[in-house]
Amino acid sequence: xxxxxxxxxxxxxxxxxxxxxxxxxxxxxxxxxxxxxxxxxxxxxxxxxxxxxxxxxxxxxxxxxxxxxxxxxxxxxxxxxxxxxxxxxxxxxxxxxxxxxx
Numbered sequence: 456x457x458x459x460x461x462x463x464x465x466x467x468x469x470x471x472x473x474x475x476x477x478x479x480x481x482x483x484x485x486x487x488x489x490x491x492x493x494x495x496x497x498x499x500x501x502x503x504x505x506x507x508x509x510x511x512x513x514x515x516x517x518x519x520x521x522x523x524x525x526x527x528x529x530x531x532x533x534x535x536x537x538x539x540x541x542x543x544x545x546x547x548x549x550x551x552x553x554x555x556x557x
Contacts, residue, residue: 458493458504458540470542473551477537484526485515489538504540511535529556 457474459466474493481489489511490499502511512523512531519525526534533556536546551557 456493459542461492461494467542470545473537473545473548477534481534503535503538508535527556
């Protein structure tokens with residue numbers, strides 16, 4: 456679930472759906488979820504929320520034989536932008552469709 460749902464804030468369905476799409480895409484590529492919950496108390500999601508995606512990706516790279524190359528730079532950027540804490544900072548569907556990874 457998107458962070459705004461966890462904290463009980465009003466939310467926009469489109470932004471929540473795009474957040475969920477990012478989680479699904481992450482799982483399809485890596486075969487595991489990106490974090491346990493999109494909450495500031497979750498160690499991995501906290502990296503995204505604190506604008507430290509570099510730490511998020513470094514943590515996920517540790518267990519991969521390819522290291523940091525397990526996901527392309529373009530896909531990392533796309534997923535990071537879709538998983539933003541603040542819904543207004545997430546990419547729109549048009550921006551996602553126009554993204555270099557797409």
